Amino acid sequence: MAEELDNDFKNFIERFTYMKSTNIEKERNVLSPKTRSKATRKDPYPQQIKKRESLKLSISKVSQYPLDHALPDIIDHNLLVLFVGINPGIRSAQTGHHFAGPTNHFYPCLVESGLTNSEVVNYENDAELPKKFRIGLINVCSRTSRSSADLNKNEMMDGIPSLINKVKLYKPKILSFVGKCAYEAYEKSSKDSNINNSNKSLPFKFGLQSKKIFWTDGGYTKISAMPSTSGRVSHYQKDYKLKLFKELKTLIDIEREQEKTNKLYQLEVEAKERM
Numbered sequence: 001m002a003e004e005l006d007n008d009f010k011n012f013i014e015r016f017t018y019m020k021s022t023n024i025e026k027e028r029n030v031l032s033p034k035t036r037s038k039a040t041r042k043d044p045y046p047q048q049i050k051k052r053e054s055l056k057l058s059i060s061k062v063s064q065y066p067l068d069h070a071l072p073d074i075i076d077h078n079l080l081v082l083f084v085g086i087n088p089g090i091r092s093a094q095t096g097h098h099f100a101g102p103t104n105h106f107y108p109c110l111v112e113s114g115l116t117n118s119e120v121v122n123y124e125n126d127a128e129l130p131k132k133f134r135i136g137l138i139n140v141c142s143r144t145s146r147s148s149a150d151l152n153k154n155e156m157m158d159g160i161p162s163l164i165n166k167v168k169l170y171k172p173k174i175l176s177f178v179g180k181c182a183y184e185a186y187e188k189s190s191k192d193s194n195i196n197n198s199n200k201s202l203p204f205k206f207g208l209q210s211k212k213i214f215w216t217d218g219g220y221t222k223i224s225a226m227p228s229t230s231g232r233v234s235h236y237q238k239d240y241k242l243k244l245f246k247e248l249k250t251l252i253d254i255e256r257e258q259e260k261t262n263k264l265y266q267l268e269v270e271a272k273e274r275m
Contacts, residue, residue, distance in 0.1 A: 070142035103231025113245035
């Protein structure tokens with residue numbers, strides 16, 4: 001009788017131990033990530049996953065465009081102002097248009113300053129600017145980058161000779177650098193050349209500069225400078241940039257009046273010659 005009780009107790013203990021170990025294994029299997037399907041796994045940070053996926057998509061779109069994608073010069077003869085950007089940003093390279101960044105202040109300032117006669121334009125209208133408003137667009141450096149900080153000084157310096165040749169060929173009334181670093185590259189390049197008529201070292205200030213680019217026929221292009229219109233440039237807000245655009249508009253109005261005066265004078269000379 002005692003032996004039967006001992007056997008029953010042993011069987012009970014063995015069965016309990018087996019059940020306990022089996023339950024522990026089941027719990028381990030439930031907790032183990034290897035046994036969970038990907039479909040039921042939940043990420044504790046869904047917003048971060050969404051941002052990472054969005055970033056991957058953005059990078060994949062950008063990678064479709066070569067980083068040396070140069071934008072076409074928007075230029076013509078007899079321009080009132082030729083704006084000189086630093087280099088194409090990613091959005092500009094994607095669209096093939098100048099100043100195409102969604103937060104760029106260039107076109108809002110262009111319109112609000114009166115340079116387009118209050119006609120609303122955006123980056124998609126850049127090719128129309130020379131014919132409609134005598135405004136041109138060009139870059140110092142052709143290489144695309146996310147920021148001008150990704151460029152080195154030599155890249156911008158290398159673009160200055162070509163820029164000067166184009167100015168002498170097309171003869172715009174005013175050359176306006178949109179970005180201090182672009183103007184600084186021009187200024188450094190001009191120190192040992194004859195493209196300006198002033199050797200004075202004045203403290204830098206945005207707006208009309210003392211330097212000029214002389215044409216072969218005796219005329220010249222005035223130089224102006226303003227901050228980059230990129231929305232990333234937080235040192236200068238849109239209101240300040242708009243102020244400089246309005247100052248540029250005043251200079252252009254003076255050029256227009258001078259053109260009218262010169263034209264009237266020429267007509268008087270021609271009339272006297274016919275008499």
